[in-house]
Amino acid sequence: MAFVRVPRDGVPVTQAKDVALDPSLGKRFTLKTDVVVVGSGAAGSMVAYEMAKAGRDVLVLESGRYYPSSEFTEHLGDTMTKIYQDQVGQVNTTADIIFIQGACVGGSTVVGACVMEEPGDAILDGWAEKYGLDALSAEKFRPYLDKVADELQIHTNEAHEINACAHKVIQGCEKMKFSWKPAQRNVKQCALTGHCLAGCPSDRKMSSLVTHLPWATAYGARVFSDTEVIRVKTRDGRARGLEARVVDPDSGAHVADMHVDADMVVMAAGAIHTPLILQRSQIPDRSGQLGRNLAIQPFTQVLGKFKEPLYGFRGALVGVQVDEFTHTDGYTIFSGLAEPESLLAQGDMKAGKAHINFMKDYKYYAGVNAFSKDLGKGYVQWDGDAYTGDKTIHFNPSREEFENMKASATLAARIFFSAGAEKVFLPTFQSLEADSVFELDAKMDKVDYGIKGLYTFRSNSFSPHGTCRMGTDPYQSVVSPSGELHDTPGLFVADSSLIPESMSAPIQWTVHALAKYVSDQINENASNYFIV
């Protein structure tokens, strides 16, 4: 009998500064392991935990820094510059859609708003039927979702977790007879600080930083931060490890080159970076789908101003969701109003006095994020060589997607007017606001699709997915139903890249469950991959 001891807090992580100070490693070193996991977020941490628990030697490589919760300041500006991908500057090619992503040990689970939603049975059964993914049918996949719910303490918001901002959404929905429900979140004993996006300093958010990563390390997994994977190494067509570069996160100085020899490589760097790494590794792709089918779940932020002070930024960040249109039209609206500097993404962007007056009214605002479904037609691309090349994210809304975004934002505005809003600020690059529901449509009509929908709605994406889609047909999909690439044995994908088509529900819960499923596939067929 052996004891598995989870540290009281923090995760044992080897950082660039540790590598720099370790003379035994030097400027170029090689590590050997059974499984190397690329990325430490929702998927990577889950794979690391499941594989380490099964007795495998596991190495996790994270390109972001290690930022333990004891260092969280509840200051969004500080946090954004340290642990958000590209300091929140990760944008599409035309720089009008922001892809918000965590870049730290724990990934986006650290900076997300804790919103969790299961994919519906129809979605799962649709994947099973359309892509031959029988194991993802509702009947077979639901146990994975349930297990994740237990591990991450997912619960439906209780009354005290629904703040004044969310109550305005409820009020509007009741008047409009729209269906709404309390959101589900992965948080225990939420302290209602409203600072989710800056990380949870008291570790109430059940991010990977306090769950699967410390659990994985308790079972012996090793975690390196500040380590950017350059390429996956293959020999005789089989993945054999990878090359990485350790970089000081503050100075950008190159600290060391790392080589990893491994029996298996599991990609879990997210739907943007996983395909980019595979592209620059020149991994064979019969389907031509690697990096394609990018779905982004675009959302805009709509703001309503009310007569009475709401202090809508206090309390749980996300309280309720409007689910009236989720299954019919793909629109889902979540309540939420964040810090002053992120309010800029929602509110008036006029120059001077108008902006000052707008900000002075902060306590009178309620906000929502209005999500719409996209068609999954974007793509990511790596240009240039593996070391000095550059990524590009290609997504501009089609006319249909543009109309979806408009419809979702308009619904959000109607909900606020029904709840008694005096004014609604529309999420457009043009400065547009409506003073009553009667002028709403006319104002929205001013937003013209123009050229590729450029600079129309101020859109963001938290949930890119689909860029290494899973399926049985190697000419239509990148990854087989086991999670292994069709054309490269020993190379697996376990993150949101796998999701075979655009979905409208928030994806984090699905991603955790997919990673758990892929881990099971590996463990059940361990004799094929490892010398036991």
Next chain:
Amino acid sequence: MNSQSQARQIQRVWQQGLARRQFLKWGLGSVATVAAVAAGGFALLRRSPRDAVSRPGWAADLSDDEFHLFDRAREVLLPVAGTALVDSAAIPVVQNIQRTLNYLDPVTRKELGAGLGLLDNIAVFTHGCRFVDLELPEARQMLDRWGEGGVLQRTLATVLKQLVYSAYWQDPQTWQPVEFDGPVSDKWGLSYLGNAPLPGPLEVSAQETTV
């Protein structure tokens, strides 16, 4: 180039299927060309009394022109006189902008610099002086007009406003007047919960499991 012909040109570029870099290079290349013309042909008009003032030592990562542009934009965009809001002169707005720009990759940083250079210089054509020398109401009108203009105008106006507003509102001194609470965990004395215990039937205590 007026916004209509600009829009047609952009459409052609898109139809040719050019990628982002080329799009941006085209856009900001045009910008740089216009800026260069403005800088050369209108050298006299673009002279500003601010040219004689060097940027402070801490602004080493900005050019003199950039420093003056951001500092003037601060005055233009944040007129807080007569309100309870904190005077922007008391907030390190330009320092914060410099810090943000330092996070950009060099190519984007250079392109952005060229674009903002255009914004400063283009006013020479319309107002007879650079943006930094416009009276406050004129400068605000120009930014609002650009906010409704063509794609490049909208982009540059948005970028400038976003940089200045973010740099101002990220400072905790600015929060109290709008009653934003800022960090609360320490203030409220929240207990620290630490890592979650291992799941599953093997769990024997909160932090210890036998296998």
